[in-house]
Amino acid sequence: MSYFNIDAQAQNTYDAIVIGSGISGGWAAKELTGKGLRTLVLERGRDVRHVTDYPTTNMQPWEFEHRNQLKRDIREANPIVSKCYAFYEGTEQFFVKDAEHPYVQEKPFDWIRGYQVGGKSLLWARQTQRWSDFDFQGPARDGFAVDWPIRYADIAPWYSYVERFAGITGNKDGLATLPDGEFLPPHEWNCVEKHFQKKIATRYKDRHVIMGRAAHITQPQPIHFQQGRAQCQHRTICERGCPFGGYFSSNASTIPWAAKTGKMTLRPHSTVHSIIYDEAKGRATGVRVVDTQTKQMHEFYARIIFLNAAALNSNLILLNSTSHRFPNGLGNDSGVLGKYVAFHNYRAGISAEYDGDLDSTTDGRRPNGPYIPRFRNVEKQETNFLRGYAAGFSAGRSSRTDQSGVGADLKESLLNPKLGGWYVGSHMMGETIPKETNYVALDPTLKDPYGIPQLKIAIVYDDNDDKMVKDYQEQLTEMFTEAGFKNIRVRDDHRNPGLDIHEMGGARMGKDPKSSILNKWNQVHHCKNVFVTDGACMTSTSTQNPSLTYMALTARAADYAVKGLKKGLV
């Protein structure tokens, strides 16, 4: 019998374990296997193989039973996930339905999740901007949260490293606030977007309208062909899964790359319950996993563990990893675990019309759009709120179909719709301030079907966010007026936190173990062989979309971890 146990333990032992196979977990798997480590990737959801498991990717609208719309009973049964613009008949298989994985909303929070191999990398909008030192220095300069233990120079080479592999389109704009990257050719502008760009450049020295930077292959390089990926065809139905691998996802890119090394074992249907801490060794030795098909508990062992379950689930796993040494969660001597969660404020938007350029129109589609980098409180504090916001921008021309009449006249007008005017729009992406009172914790009584405590979420906007919304509306109104746009309408949809899908923090990085969970290498201060490299590690949120930074931090931490293992430091 003891032989059997030893064999079982040996069979379940790897060099590294990665928890989660989404954007950050895929990168951890690629880097660790690429450096020769036998790596177990644990994923709570089902497997989704590139191309084979994208059932709707080539379907035309008329081939869907409900014309690609959500059925009313699905919408009514899923009031939370139905708020996400990307949840529709062609994508519903990649989203967690409301009742499937319950959580406790101490304050209203719309938690949008994708539990499958690839995680939310199948669903994301692929916007990828680097952070600058204005972002990394923000907390120290403006006196909130704690200082980041890294600066732009620490991560810049890793941005380049992940950008080259993932394939990022963009233009070298030379802005200090938004460092340039390793770009593939940028997407094209339409004439009204160009008009807006010119007007803003003429009127403001510190405001810029640039083409968005996005994880789309506009000109494949040898490294992309080696991944089996090809040029993006501008189909703009990316979140159904892309058979060309035209956008970056774990499924198209990092996971198959890791599999090719022969060093990866991918175990879907495996929900990590907690991390095992060995008091005698003073380190983590493995993880407890519930097989979601058999509901049996298993243990797996490794020398290092990468936690990549996405920000809030990584908090849950750490909080649930209790031991005599860590009664309040792994590495939580400081008591800050689960606290200082922050997100992005997407509440406000603006729309208008433009009556110029009526001799021009748009042609084709583009899975991207112009972007206005943050311009408020950059060099100095100039408003009554802290930090700032970036904004998306787009312009299009509608077609107007005259549906009056009958017979040949009606047919004629349906076949030859007239063009309407130009419409323009923008939405804000604001930085929120991490606060102790915005937290997640384990519910003391409620459990999920696998016996794991449910996550209790208490996250709210504050006065700073309200002021920022107002400022965005005023500044964008001024900029739209400057460009000659008419019928300007601003909105604040008062959406719940969560719908931005950029939740961050809870296990933040910091210099001081008394006020942070992770050090500058994303290593748990008090448990050096556990690394957290998803959104949970974020000390502050900046205004940029976060996933590129998770990729770069993951590659950087994996490099450090493997070197550290060899030197006996991890």
Ligand SMILES: Cc1cc2nc3c(=O)[nH]c(=O)nc-3n(C[C@H](O)[C@H](O)[C@H](O)COP(=O)(O)OP(=O)(O)OC[C@H]3O[C@@H](n4cnc5c(N)ncnc54)[C@H](O)[C@@H]3O)c2cc1C
């Ligand atoms: C519609 C939409 C648009 C978005 N647009 C953008 C954008 O333009 N730019 C941007 O930067 N970001 C965007 N995001 C956010 C982006 O998807 C996330 O930041 C990113 O996926 C986070 O990577 P991750 O590895 O932390 O988590 P995920 O990609 O969510 O992966 C986490 C994985 O862990 C698994 N997991 C969770 N718990 C456990 C457990 N206990 N045990 C085992 N496995 C577990 C999950 O099933 C999942 O597969 C968008 C998201 C959505 C949904």
Ligand code: SF4
């Ligand atoms: S736009 Fe590009 S990435 Fe998106 S589905 Fe089409 S080809 Fe694929």
